[in-house]
């Protein structure tokens with residue numbers, strides 16, 4: 138594969154301009170270039186190339202409404218002819234252009250032969266190149282994991298990925314597999330995952346200095362969500378390979394934290410299961426005693442994400458982390474509330490919620506806080522157990538799922554819960570259809586601001 142971003146200044150000049158800068162830029166060009174732009178009908182929107190008198194490529198100009206937007210140049214890497222381009226833009230746009238270029242070069246080509254080359258961008262600033270590449274690797278990791286079909290992305294595969302990531306950055310990895318989950322008291326993870334021939338697991342990655350502030354991430358790793366016995370209809374099941382999207386998100390976030398060497402004591406927990414159907418599957422009406430001891434009546438086996446998460450969250454809070462952040466493709470209801478492109482999140486700490494929201498805005502990673510509206514907790518009342526796993530009715534489904542999880546988070550813990558789509562259902566600049574990271578960069582920018590780099 139060709140390099141996507143390199144340090145240097147050799148290559149065809151690629152001028153990236155704001156619309157408002159275009160006329161001044163044209164005026165500063167040679168007559169040949171000015172004439173070409175006029176006669177070829179370029180109107181100062183999008184991109185065009187200008188030849189030299191030899192017919193070779195002399196320069197490319199890309200005119201966007203705001204070059205400091207992170208996805209403004211998201212389509213360039215795939216649209217420009219293969220070759221190396223040298224970035225010419227204002228210093229304040231470089232980071233955004235580098236990022237958009239890098240993530241826009243992404244292709245999921247695991248199952249196809251056509252692994253065609255993309256263009257290379259040379260930037261004369263090593264720090265910008267390094268940062269954009271780290272961001273790109275994290276985003277590509279999330280996308281690859283989500284895009285990979287469930288048959289090739291079962292709990293054991295997530296375990297391999299987590300182990301490799303720990304090894305790459307000198308962290309440690311451990312896991313609890315199959316019936317060992319019962320022996321070590323993770324009954325709810327086991328109950329959801331036991332019907333699959335791919336044994337359920339709890340993956341555990343640790344990295345960083347034990348004396349640094351503890352940041353714990355938890356990700357929903359449902360490798361395929363058939364719905365269990367309350368089986369999903371075909372349309373709802375079609376893309377449920379993405380139900381390990383929360384796990385993919387925390388793996389991407391952990392990669393950023395480790396690659397940028399944040400001074401934190403990182404722990405990442407992934408309950409990894411397949412929500413499958415078999416004679417030993419969890420049934421509607423069954424009661425499970427969770428790790429915390431709360432008994433849960435299963436109203437619907439399709440509300441399995443919160444079940445696997447609650448045991449992992451209970452494990453996480455034993456160490457009283459300074460921050461606890463979970464990501465999960467938890468509810469269809471959040472998609473109804475906010476659509477597919479704006480991730481909703483819940484938070485117990487107002488400052489953290491505002492901080493993450495603010496951190497996402499300038500880097501085009503918007504997130505939207507939703508309320509942990511306590512009166513709705515009544516909807517989780519059970520006649521025979523401490524609570525049910527979901528409300529009987531369809532209303533406020535993302536909130537009741539958040540409230541279910543909150544039962545496992547002790548008062549005083551700074552906790553954020555992201556209910557994400559993990560998937561682009563339409564193509565946008567730099568964001569192809571398929572697996573996508575939502576909120577990962579926002580949370581990372583917030584953590585970077587809060588803890589600083591070493």
Ligand code: BES
Nearest residue numbers: 437439440441442466467468469470527
């Ligand atoms: N994985 C789904 C939620 C989901 C569906 C996320 C589509 C993103 C897109 C989850 O396990 C689920 O099935 N939730 C149910 C809960 C219901 C049974 C209370 C839902 O949202 O319908």
Ligand code: ZN
Nearest residue numbers: 362439440441
């Ligand atoms: Zn489900």
Ligand code: ZN
Nearest residue numbers: 359362380442
């Ligand atoms: Zn699910």
